[in-house]
Amino acid sequence: MAKGILVIAEQRGGTLRKISLEMVSEGRRLADQSGQPLAAVVLGHGIAEEAKKLAAYGAETIYVADAPELKYYTPEAYTTVIANLVKAQEPDIVLGGASQQGKELAAKLAARLETGLAMDCVGLRLEDGLLIARRPMYAGKVYAEVVCETARPQMATGRPNVFSILEPDSSRSAEVVNLEVALKPEDLRTSLVEELADQTGKVDLTEAVYIVSGGRGMKDGSNFIILEKLADVIGATVGASRSAVDAGWRPQCDQVGQTGKVVNPNMYIACGISGAIQHLAGMGSSKVIVAVNKDPDAPIFQKADYGIVGDLFEVVPLLEEEFKKIM
């Protein structure tokens, strides 16, 4: 009989990522509801001390797979280690983060375990022992509720910046279990050649708390400097609409929308973005949406919580000044 919740925690460069704390916290909430034990698993090399931090967020057991071959994430090796753990422990639920790494890993693991995986969820609840997962489809144009009735474990990944992090409680402790790592050559067919850190030092759009985004109204790539300056004041990441990316004003990785990144910040400031349906889908779940556009009929205003009808080249620098006063 399957029991317990296992959270796949993610570290990079020996440091746990924020998404791991979000998912362990959500695991704790589900474990409390159902009276199940909560475990977490961390893979890497030289990560045992860092892994122990998950105890404060509610993990009762922390599995650590520490080996040189696991220093850098690769999907085959990580899938094999976690699949072996799941087969041995038979958890009822396995959770992970819907980060770049987490999505790939969970998808591969679910296929290996022949179970169902609810990807990129924004809500998780338990109903008669079943994990009911709520997830956007069509980039958020509709929401689905999905369930894995019979196969075990039930698997889900959670969208970054959705599940709140519990206040760490240093009085909590966890049993740390070191896992035997036995990999076959076929687990090591992929290797990391190099990792190039982004020069911007900005949080990725998918994990950003604030986003300032520009569209066709920016008129030229060089004008994005005013968004960068505003973003610097509030600690935001700069995004762009598809038309701004297609015009070559911003790199592809900045695109927000149905064929770009689906984002979920606490605040999204849309500047000179009219609000094409694909864009609205990609940022529609932002907690607060602010629109600056000179066209009062722009569809973006129908999604916005706050709007300023005006010339963004006038408005944005003034917003920067006003934010400076309170930051």
Place this chain on the structure above:
Amino acid sequence: MNILVCIKQVPDTETQIKIDSGGKGIQTADIKWVMNPYDEFGVEEALRIKEKLGGKVTVIGVGPQRVVESLRTALAMGADEAIHVDDPAADGGDALATARVLAAAIRPVPFDLIFCGQRAVDDDNAQVGAALSELLNIPLLSVITKVEISEDKTKVKVTRPVEGATWVLESSLPALITTQKGLNEPRYASLPGIMKAKKKPLAVKKLADLGLAPEQVGAAGSKLTLRSLTPPPERKPGKIIEGETVQEKAALLVKLLREEAKII
């Protein structure tokens, strides 16, 4: 190089998605169906590799008759052959059930490289490529923006943007790559290309041809089931900030963000 590209047909991203009366599907009456945009990058990359190194590009699609249009589009772009798995029992599956169909269709075909879109823009699942790599037991390289085949054609080096960094990864071939925007700029089919595509081989397969039973695939073979679809949460009506001057508006907005929305 023998290269396979998996293609899904999806509603055009312009589509207003409306939930049907059953509450588990979408209204399909007025939908314009297109090749999943991420799959176009796969077709283009496969063609570029073929143009450089020689070989053959085969495209594979699962779904109803309309899927032929997307397969023909790929053939018109320059792909050599197409396989269409056209069997109602294969439709409506979760990622693993769909990957099972693709794997069965792919196994008889020699391949060095497989491309899938990093996700389909309809169900946003981002799982079929990974599941397919498991079933075929080949390395998986996800969300890739650059592909380089080694001179001896035994290895592939790829670039993968992740949060805050870019990974350069290397893997043995055969391998499965899922494509991300930025990989290339897909070509348009030329008129001669469209004419030629009509004569290119397009094999139609039923589940029985692939050695699959209906209960292994489609909804029957799925572990994950859809309970309901709902519209996105309603947003409360917004406020247009009024003021005598732009300065006033900016000040009021920031005040509201701090005191009313409590977001900053």
